[in-house]
Amino acid sequence: xxxxxxxxxxxxxxAILPVSxxxxxxxxxxxxxxxxxxxxxVALAGARDYMDETIHxxxxxxxxxxxxxxxxxPRIKGVGRRKGGKGFLKGEKAVSDRLVTRxxxxxxxxxxxxxxxxxxxxxxxxxxxxLLVLTSPGPSEGKSTSAANLAITLAQQSTKAxxxxxxxxxxxxxxxxxxxxxxxxTDILMGSATLDGA
Numbered sequence: 001x002x003x004x005x006x007x008x009x010x011x012x013x014x015a016i017l018p019v020s021x022x023x024x025x026x027x028x029x030x031x032x033x034x035x036x037x038x039x040x041x042v043a044l045a046g047a048r049d050y051m052d053e054t055i056h057x058x059x060x061x062x063x064x065x066x067x068x069x070x071x072x073x074p075r076i077k078g079v080g081r082r083k084g085g086k087g088f089l090k091g092e093k094a095v096s097d098r099l100v101t102r103x104x105x106x107x108x109x110x111x112x113x114x115x116x117x118x119x120x121x122x123x124x125x126x127x128x129x130x131l132l133v134l135t136s137p138g139p140s141e142g143k144s145t146s147a148a149n150l151a152i153t154l155a156q157q158s159t160k161a162x163x164x165x166x167x168x169x170x171x172x173x174x175x176x177x178x179x180x181x182x183x184x185x186t187d188i189l190m191g192s193a194t195l196d197g198a
Contacts, residue, residue, distance in 0.1 A: 058072060070116055070120060070123075071112055071113070071115050071116030071119060072112065073109065073112045073113065073142070073146060074108060074109050076097065076098065076100055076109050077097075098144075098145045098148060098149070098176055099149065099152060099176060100113070100149060101113050101114070101149045101152040101156070102152050109149075113146075113150060113152075113153050114153050116146075116153070117150060117153040117154055117157065120132065121157075121159075132150070134147045134150070139170070143167075144165065144167065144171075144172045144176065145176075147165075147173070148163065148173060148176050148177070151163040164185060165184070165185070168185070168186060171184075183197055184198060185198070
C-alpha cells in the first residue's frame with residue numbers, strides 16, 4: 001500500500017533548469033551597498049562635524065570668548081612647514097623672512113600687523129596697554145613671529161617697545177633679530193645680570 005502512487009498527485013510541468021543563479025543578486029547588492037555606504041558616509045561626516053570643537057571663523061572666537069578679535073594675521077610665505085603641520089625654520093633666510101614688517105612693508109601680512117598695532121593702540125585711549133603677552137596653546141603657532149613683528153610696527157610708530165622672549169626652552173627671538181642670546185631673561189631672574197645689562 002505504501003508503494004502505490006496516490007491517485008490525486010500528477011505532474012503538471014517538468015522542472016526547468018535555471019539559466020542564472022538565484023543568489024547572489026549582484027545588481028541589487030550593488031545598489032544596496034551604495035545606498036548604505038552613502039547613508040553611513042553622511043552619518044559619519046555629520047558626527048565628525050558635531051564633535052569638531054575647533055574654531056573656524058572670527059565670529060566663533062568672539063562668540064566663545066566674548067572678546068574682540070584684534071587682528072587676523074595671514075601665514076607668512078617663506079617660512080617652511082613640516083609634514084605634520086608644525087612650523088619650523090629652513091635655514092637662516094627663513095629666520096629673517098619672519099620679519100615681514102621690516103623687510104616687506106607693502107606685503108598684506110605687514111598691513112595685518114599694522115592693523116593689529118592700531119587696534120591695540122585704540123583699545124583704551126585713556127589707559128593704553130603697557131604690557132602685552134602673546135601666547136598660544138601649542139608650539140610653533142607663530143607667537144615669536146607675531147611678537148617680533150608687532151614690536152617692529154610699534155617701533156615704526158615711534159612707540160618704545162621692549163620685546164622679551166620668555167620661551168626658556170626654544171627661544172628664537174635672538175636669532176630673528178640677530179642679537180646675542182645671553183645675557184637673557186634667565187640671567188636676570190637668577191641675579192647674574194642686570195636688566196640694563198641684558
